[in-house]
Amino acid sequence: MPRMPSQVPFLELHSQVTPLRNELDAALARVVDSCRFILGDEVATFERDFAAYCEVDHAIGVSSGTDALTCILAALGIGPGDEVVLPANTFVATAESISAVGARPVFVDVDEESQQIDPRSVRAALGARTRVVIAVHLQGRTAPLAALLELTRERGIHLVEDACQAHGARYGGRRVGGFGVAAAFSFYPGKNLGAFGDAGAVTTNDASLARTLRQLRDHGQARKNEHRRWGFNARLDAIQAAVLGVKLPHLDGWNVARRRLAARYDALLAGTGLRTPPPPGDGEDHVYHLYVVRHPRRSSILQMLEENGIGYGLHYPVPIHRTPAYAGHGFELGALPRAERLAEENLSLPMYPELSDEHIERVCRVLTQTALVSG
Ligand SMILES: Cc1ncc(COP(=O)(O)O)c(C=O)c1O
Missing domain, CATH: 3.90.1150.10 (Aspartate Aminotransferase, domain 1)
Incomplete structure (x- = not known):
């Protein structure tokens, strides 16, 4: 039997793009005319606007949410022998970032009602090797940040937010993205704020970490041909920044x-x-x-x-x-x-x-x- 066309799609992007079409076309044309396709003013402007939106000091544009997480863990010096605690019901990318830096993911259970990471399960999973807890704001609901901050401060370890599903959410009145040492955002097209391809950002209030992250996303360069550390090719494209700049006010x-x-x-x-x-x-x-x-x-x-x-x-x-x-x-x-x-x-x-x-x-x-x- 032929499949019926989907009468109510799970996700539909035309209805968001169409009313913004003129602005988007102008933003894309601006990038094409400039021929500045990687980093540059478009990225710097979006970083400034996104940091202001998230009520944090720094936003660093990167190539995806996965790279945002990986760069954060690398910037914190997480590697082989370290453990990172995360909820078991997140998108696999949260775990992949831990594997990418050579650390061990330690999966924990979640609260059955909120479906968010369960601070009691986190406490039970903490050990001598635990360096980071990743609080995923799953589905767009805020994770129990107060309990997690208390726990991580008590142990002297880092809290990292995975805010890839929660752009703009507030916790105790403040935007997510500024609670832990750093936060990862994805701008995958179907996200609450989506680009025209893969894109992401890290937010942080730590100036020194922000500097490291800017180097890490760009082959460890402090400036052209000055490679301070090994890094990644994880830069945000100017075209994606221009699109995100049009969409952010909405x-x-x-x-x-x-x-x-x-x-x-x-x-x-x-x-x-x-x-x-x-x-x-x-x-x-x-x-x-x-x-x-x-x-x-x-x-x-x-x-x-x-x-x-x-x-x-x-x-x-x-x-x-x-x-x-x-x-x-x-x-x-x-x-x-x-x-x-x-x-x-x-x-x-x-x-x-x-x-x-x-x-x-x-x-x-x-x-x-x-x-x-x-x-
Ligand atoms: C919770 C979570 N973490 C990480 C990611 C990875 O983001 P990206 O697809 O931009 O690499 C996603 C997005 O798919 C996500 O939902």
């Missing part, structure tokens, strides 16, 4: 739209068999990069969505410690039961700022038609 408005759409889903799915994301607690925030619901019999629901042309995502169907890439790291099935359960039950519904109320209603109508969900 980010808060887009996050407001995402919160409103999440509230609409919450209302329409209340009292059904689906577990909707709990609202953020006091001082916490959620910018709904993803709107994730749960059901113990997910596969029947996925089938129903597919039959009705509704897009969905699975973030993430296999917790990292159970992937073939990270098998053999000492985490057996059952080691991190909450992360493992969430991997089996989570299902991400369509979510992007321009999603219409009609589309949300259609998604919820299809969902509540199944006996499993109808509550």
Whole structure:
């Protein structure tokens, strides 16, 4: 049987790009006319604007969120023999950055309600070799920063934020990106702030770390042909910076739209068999990069969505410690039961700022038609 076209896409970028088309065209033309394609003024301007937006002293443009994390760990001198603690239910890139510098990822379990890294599990995992804890603001919800800061300060180790899914979120009134020693952002096209390809940034309030990061992203160069340390080719392209500069002023408005759409889903799915994301607690925030619901019999629901042309995502169907890439790291099935359960039950519904109320209603109508969900 031919596949029905997707009637409600999981993600749709045209509706964001189209209204900005003239500004974007002008920004791209500016870069083409300058023929300055790597770093330069476009990158410097975006770095300044993004740092101001995140309420931090420094932003360093890099080529992806993965490179942002890798550069942070390298700048902190993390390497072989060191351990870095991270939640098991994040995107694999968080773990890859640890492997890239030769350190050992130590996966920990998460809070089953918020789905964020669990500070008690972090405490249990800390050892003599632990140098860093990575707080991932998963799905756009803020991680429990107060508890993690207390823990890491107590132990004299670093807290790094993985804010790749949480651009613009606030914790205790302050933007994410300035809580730990440094934070990583991804501007992958589908993120809350997305470029026209791969791009990322590091934010920090530490001037000396910022200097090191600027060298690390550019072959360890302090200036042309002055290679102070081994580094990477992890620079931000001028074209991506120009695109991001056009989009940044819209980010808060887009996050407001995402919160409103999440509230609409919450209302329409209340009292059904689906577990909707709990609202953020006091001082916490959620910018709904993803709107994730749960059901113990997910596969029947996925089938129903597919039959009705509704897009969905699975973030993430296999917790990292159970992937073939990270098998053999000492985490057996059952080691991190909450992360493992969430991997089996989570299902991400369509979510992007321009999603219409009609589309949300259609998604919820299809969902509540199944006996499993109808509550
Ligand atoms: C939590 C998290 N960390 C890291 C990354 C890596 O970012 P990128 O895809 O830009 O390398 C992503 C993005 O996909 C992410 O969601």
